[in-house]
Amino acid sequence: MKRKALRCKISPELRALTLGLVLLSGLVTVLRAQGPPPTEAQISDTDTSPYHVALLDYKAGHFQEALDVLNASNANTVGLQDEKVAILKSRILTELHRYDEGQKLLAPLLTPTGPIEIQLALGDLLLRKRDFNGAAKIYDMALGIKPGDPDLLLMMVYTRVGAGDLVTAAKIASQLKPIDQANPSYYFAKAALAQSTNKDQEADEDIETARTMYGIMVANRYLKTYLEVLSAPGKNSLITPTASTNAAPASPNPSK
Numbered sequence: 151m152k153r154k155a156l157r158c159k160i161s162p163e164l165r166a167l168t169l170g171l172v173l174l175s176g177l178v179t180v181l182r183a184q185g186p187p188p189t190e191a192q193i194s195d196t197d198t199s200p201y202h203v204a205l206l207d208y209k210a211g212h213f214q215e216a217l218d219v220l221n222a223s224n225a226n227t228v229g230l231q232d233e234k235v236a237i238l239k240s241r242i243l244t245e246l247h248r249y250d251e252g253q254k255l256l257a258p259l260l261t262p263t264g265p266i267e268i269q270l271a272l273g274d275l276l277l278r279k280r281d282f283n284g285a286a287k288i289y290d291m292a293l294g295i296k297p298g299d300p301d302l303l304l305m306m307v308y309t310r311v312g313a314g315d316l317v318t319a320a321k322i323a324s325q326l327k328p329i330d331q332a333n334p335s336y337y338f339a340k341a342a343l344a345q346s347t348n349k350d351q352e353a354d355e356d357i358e359t360a361r362t363m364y365g366i367m368v369a370n371r372y373l374k375t376y377l378e379v380l381s382a383p384g385k386n387s388l389i390t391p392t393a394s395t396n397a398a399p400a401s402p403n404p405s406k
Contacts, residue, residue, distance in 0.1 A: 256272045276288060307343070338376055357373060360372070
């Protein structure tokens with residue numbers, strides 16, 4: 151007895167779906183062969199605008215070169231785009247200790263309600279200038295926009311320690327959390343208070359704890375501000391700035 155061959159009848163819909171899957175598979179193969187899309191960092195490497203070049207120099211610690219790039223460009227006008235330029239230039243001038251120039255650049259852009267980037271840049275400049283009361287006023291305005299921000303609270307601690315108001319500094323520091331997975335401000339505030347009462351060993355231990363918990367790169371970014379604002383010249387300490395510390399921007403809120 152002859153057996154009839156079984157035939158699978160495929161509907162037009164299933165045939166169309168199968169064909170679509172085959173075409174899609176071919177497209178995926180082609181895209182894979184072309185490689186992954188460029189990352190944001192790779193795209194930014196092609197940006198040769200004066201602002202971007204100056205920003206890279208700034209982040210590398212080449213402050214005079216960064217300033218030269220901005221001064222040689224047409225990036226020094228006043229406007230929305232130039233607000234970013236003004237912030238970057240003020241931070242560069244801060245690193246060069248040309249505080250009055252940076253302050254003059256930022257003052258016309260400042261309002262009680264922001265922009266917070268201007269407030270941060272000016273507060274950091276005044277802190278580095280050791281105008282502790284002036285910096286405190288600016289940071290207080292910024293805290294109105296970002297209440298409880300740990301970086302701002304840390305800067306406020308620095309201003310009060312710098313001004314000799316340790317009682318207020320301790321009250322502000324008490325608002326910081328010892329267990330913050332992303333921010334070492336608590337330990338630097340604690341170190342600042344310890345150092346202000348000549349407990350250098352305790353201050354060093356707090357900073358080493360921050361390095362252990364958050365990594366050297368993160369801790370060193372905070373350490374640079376700590377050392378430049380609070381360390382007395384020639385004072386002995388177990389904590390010394392490293393090469394990566396020197397190259398990092400002083401503020402925990404660098405220009406982006």
